[in-house]
Amino acid sequence: MNFYIVMQGRTYLEEKSKGVIWSLIKDKSGQTPHFWERMKEVKAGDAIFHYVKGEIIAISIASQDCHEGKSPYQASDSTLGFTVETAYEELERPLSIKENLQAIQPLLPLKYSAFQEDGDGNQGYLYPCNELLALKLLELISDLNIYEEAQEQLEFAIGTIASKERNTLIPVLAETESEAKKKLRKGKKKFKQGLSPLWDHQCALCGINLPELLRATYSKSWKDSTDEERLDIYNGLLLCCNHEILYDQGYIAFDGSGKIHISNEVSNSEYGKYGIHSKMRINRREENKPYFKWHKRNIFRK
Numbered sequence: 249m250n251f252y253i254v255m256q257g258r259t260y261l262e263e264k265s266k267g268v269i270w271s272l273i274k275d276k277s278g279q280t281p282h283f284w285e286r287m288k289e290v291k292a293g294d295a296i297f298h299y300v301k302g303e304i305i306a307i308s309i310a311s312q313d314c315h316e317g318k319s320p321y322q323a324s325d326s327t328l329g330f331t332v333e334t335a336y337e338e339l340e341r342p343l344s345i346k347e348n349l350q351a352i353q354p355l356l357p358l359k360y361s362a363f364q365e366d367g368d369g370n371q372g373y374l375y376p377c378n379e380l381l382a383l384k385l386l387e388l389i390s391d392l393n394i395y396e397e398a399q400e401q402l403e404f405a406i407g408t409i410a411s412k413e414r415n416t417l418i419p420v421l422a423e424t425e426s427e428a429k430k431k432l433r434k435g436k437k438k439f440k441q442g443l444s445p446l447w448d449h450q451c452a453l454c455g456i457n458l459p460e461l462l463r464a465t466y467s468k469s470w471k472d473s474t475d476e477e478r479l480d481i482y483n484g485l486l487l488c489c490n491h492e493i494l495y496d497q498g499y500i501a502f503d504g505s506g507k508i509h510i511s512n513e514v515s516n517s518e519y520g521k522y523g524i525h526s527k528m529r530i531n532r533r534e535e536n537k538p539y540f541k542w543h544k545r546n547i548f549r550k
Contacts, residue, residue, distance in 0.1 A: 249427035251377035252290065253297045253304075253362040255283075255369050259321070260300045266320035269296065269332045271373050273316070282360065283372035287330035290314045290374075295424045296334055297377060297385055299362065299369055303342035304385060307420060308334040337417050341392040345369070348388050355381040357472045358546060378471045379432045386425045394418055432470075435478050440464035440486075442479070447486035452530045453508075454523055456488040463492040467539035469547070482535035490523060500524060501548035502540045506532035511549040 254269050263269055271284040290296075291313050298306040310332050317331030345352060346367035355378070356363055362375035377385070394417065443464045450457035466484045468477055477483050487495055494500045499522075501509045508528040510519070519525050532540065 249424070249431065250289070250291070250294045251297070251379065251382040251424075251428065252286070252294065253299055253375045253377045255299050255362065255371075255373055255375070257300055260298065260305070262321050264298075264306070264336050264338075267333055267335065268317070268320055269334060269374070270317065270320050270329050272327070272329045281372065283374050284330060286374045286376065287314050287332060290332045295382065295427075296332075297382075298336070299345070302346060302367075302369070303344050304339070304389065305342040306336050306338045307389070307417075307424070308336045309420060309424070310334045337420050339389060339393055339417070343385065343389050343392060351384060351388065352381070355384055355471055359472065379428045380471055382428045383425065383432075386421055386428070390421055394421070435470075436464070438479055439466075439481065439484065442481035443484055444486055446481060446533070450486070451488040451491060452485045453491045453528060454488055461488050462486055463489060465492045465496050467536070467543040472542075472546075480535075480539075482533060483539045485530070494522060494524070495543075496547075498543075498547040498549040501544040502530060502532065502536075503544065504532075504537045504540060506530045506536075509544065509548065513549050 256263060256269075259270075269287075271287050273284065274280050275284075290310050292310055294310045296308045296310065297304050298308065312333045314330055314332050316328045319325040319327040319329060320331075345363055349363075349367040352363070353365070353367075357376070357378060360375055362370055362372075362377070364370055444462070448457075449459075449462075451462060456462070463486070464484055465487055466473065466478075468483050470478055473483065485492075485495060491500070499511045499514055501511075503509060506529045508524065508526065508530075510524060510526060514522065514524075
């Protein structure tokens, strides 16, 4: 299951009535923008969040792979476009993006984000939604629409779903949440299994080799990586808990030669506390270099 955000606006009602999302194939210049081209990626079973005027107002599951189909807007319109048939589940209480921006913004990708830094939607039609963002949206939607007393966070148990079959939204949210967690868990497990031998099963910086203290951390973050990059064993480092947090949060970075760079936000007098110093170097491989460069440019706190 993959996840998407569709920006519908005035087209929402017509597309919902036909049970589809739909876009043109080419614009007036004969080109296909990325937000239309992405329609071809949608497969049966994928989840779609529907955004209208600042809010997520529905969630749906694609029932067929993308195919070419006629415009849903007028019966007489024979224009062919990218078509995805999907079953809409409208939310009783829509999710405002701006009101929840603090929780959502850290999970937005740097490229092809559906939302701007101020929470406004970007122009375009279909955008990717990484698993971390999908889980956060599902959590917020659940809190708004099916929150139960005496629970800080709704847990989707099979028994709960079975007892509430009349509420079709609950099974959709449950299945979508389950698939997002499964994809995230499997991807990170496979990544660590492949990455650990590259670093001799020890922290690349300090040599700690206790498995419980080691973390496989991404150079190009999950939210910004393609599916292939998320499994690329050169897209990251094996680090102890301490150094993993420093790297993940951008307080340290590495250049193409493997030399450490330490953020100015870390005082020289505190280097010892964090187990770092300015002459540290890791035994990087050539394949690490593009990922280190991305991390230093986009994550590192200079």
